[in-house]
Amino acid sequence: MASQESTHIRVPTPKFRVAICGGGPGGLALAVTLLRAADRAAPVAIDIYEAAPELATVGAGISVWPRTRALLEELGVMEGLRGEIGAGHEGDGRERRSLGFTFRKSDQPQASKNFFELQVPTDPLLLHRSALLEALKRGLNVPSASTCTVHTSSRLVSYTSAESGGVTLHFTGGATAHADVLVGADGVRSAVRQTMFSSHSPPVQPRWTGVVAYRSLVRKEDLERLAKGHQAGKRAMVVNNNHNAQHLVTYPISRGEDINFVGFYTVPGAYESKASYPGKWVRDVPVEDVKACYEGWEDEVQAVTKCVKKATAWGIHVMDDVPRCVDGPVAILGDAMHAMETHFGAGGGQAMEDAYILGRILAHPRTALYSQSGKVDVGTALKVYERVRFRFASSLVEKTRVVGKLYEFANGWEPEPDLAWAKRWGEEVTNLWKWQWDIALGKDWLAAEKMLLDEAGRTLEARL
Template sequence: MSQPRLRVAICGAGIGGLTCALALAKYGDVQVDVYESASQLAEVGAGIGIFPRPWKVIKALGIDQELLQRTESEVKDGPVRAFRYRKSDQLKGVDFYTLVTNGTLITIHRADFQQVLISHLPQSTRMFFKKRIRSYTQDLTGPVELLFEDGSRATCDLLIGADGLKSSVRTALLNERAYWAQAEGRPSEAARALDAIHPSWTGQVAYRALIPAAKLRACNANHSVLTTPMQYLGKNGFVIAYPISQGRAINFVAFVMRHDLEGTKFNGPWMSATDVSAFASNFQTWEPEVLMLISCVDRPLQWAIHTVKPMKSFVSGRVALLGDAAHAMCPHQGSGAGQAIEDAYILATVLRHRGTHRGNIERALQVYDNVRRPLALQVQERSRLNGRYFTFADDIDWERLSESQLWEKLQQLGNRFTRNWEWAWTTSIDGSVQEALSMLESR
């Protein structure tokens, strides 16, 4: 058996890591090893949304039809109603905007997505569980050497950190960058690198749950979220809910927002099981449609929303970051998973290019960084802004507006949603692919 052209180690078996593994493993001359810190893949994260840009990647990987069998979403071209918005922090809520996208927002359970990705990996892709990376070393000529928390070691030509918000690979990469910056007399750059290691709390807490559709239907057979993705907005919080798993469940998330606490430390576990009383009081004066949803929630998961500070680069030598490890963002554009998918596909594109080999991996990774980092950081900021828009975090005294003034302001706000979001359906992943290929072939 011939030696592989490249040996790639991927730390993290989430959506981004598995997408990258599948995109690379389709080419027989790349050996892919996936290292996952958990003992098994778990159903964490509930529902995710996929816009047309990353959906095109999924089609290219040949898993679109199988995914569609696990969702109630239908792929449509042209204008599609993605979300309906209501101002709901009052006794009688009001519909004020419908987000219309060009192409469907596909909603699917994260666990279903992972299972499909794993089922399509070839036998040559090796998966190792209970493997958390501690550190790595790299020099100019030899392989990248990996050291795991259990004391075991491995080598590769390229390390990809897809290990999420608390990424060990990011920690090692930024420590490496800080070391060299300090050694070369750039102390301020070293300080910035060290500061970016630790995630930053946004002042936001999400309460996530899956509601059996039958349970909600028993309360109200005509409830909006049984058929329509909804967002219920209000001051300092909002609720998003939509059907998943072929309509058998409702993905529910309630956000409690304290924008004044952004950048402060969150006290307590970042994720924990809790009960409805932990957040229900924040919505007690909201409209009945929201209260009915909350009444159907049982044992939600509490997530303190943290993000990664914008990084100078997603790569260092023969090490690259993707997904949350590189740019963990607020979930308010439904694009965290989609951005990880795009990262994975562009990274795989530059690595499988006929001109990429062991001797020029760093050049290929620089192309990946040049193409993906600007857009990913832009989406990260747009997601933060959406969170402010959804909670009326501006200087308007909404309570003092007349009925006509309120309607006018709500329409302006809705139009702002579209302007801030339309990149997701007015641009294409094809443009990023061509940009990456042009960079590779012009050097």
């Protein structure tokens, strides 16, 4: 198990040790929160275990909406994202770019028109996932970072309860490590979750949605040469059809240099029959496969697909049957708990929200390794996290599926040639999206802290 050790300086003795399995946005956001919220007299020791040789990310574009942006501001991460699309503040003199989604029906050779504009209260932040990860990594560079160690090339296989308390982590190659608290931020194929529910019946495992997503990055300059002024280079678009279960999403990232391309195809009946995804969940595919999926669509779409130079196919899986997210001193967050489809662009944001609430709870002065007068033990603290985050985040798995079906005009939403239909459809989509600009971070934390203080008060009463 390789490791990259931080430079240690003299610090107070940590109150306990937290192992974070996974160095993606959720895992790093948890580490940054623990460092920023640390009690100087009793900080938390942090070990980040990442399976890859370095802290990197898969995927390409990511959209950050108001509720998640508020979190990034709170953690001081936004400063490292200045210059990205949508990163300017309202009222800072910049003109808004109107980056809410444009919807367009395009599954015909004749030129179409935009039929709905999703109005949002503030532009989303549109960027490459690597830019977000780099900003979060910079968030680890704080004075208290001496308590944080990153271990790369460390793939967790399982964990066991330790006789002395806490858990023993088991890695490929036979290496082990100890932690008082283990947090699985290790994605949809989480080893932490698999161990947590190893004896659960029925098995708790990812479910293929029947959706295949073709992902690619299109260079804006290539698209401009082919179709000057194309909408895809300026704003987010959802291109729909009503003959097959397909749609296409594009939006500019990388400060406007690239266009994130995600083409969706749904295999009829695969989700309902609980079919297994055939082959590797992520694989390279010929560009011709992508072009064939949208053959016969209008020129607006053909211009984009002609610019696709390299593509991958992702079998989209969800976690829609997780019964809980905490077991003793072990918790899961993000895709390990509530992997969802991509139609809200919310997976990474929800992982970071989980991380923020969990980090604030663990770093709180009223949280200790063992229960004592006026303080709660880590197991009780984790249960507070579960009460605040589990139900809401899990509910988004189904809500995301519903909005995806709307994009493909399913479930009775066959397009009609009148403006009244477009208005009704748009209202339905807008209502489903509204949670994304509800900045709930403050009230969620206040609710969590109240629960934590109530539990701490009970420990005090028990000793009187």
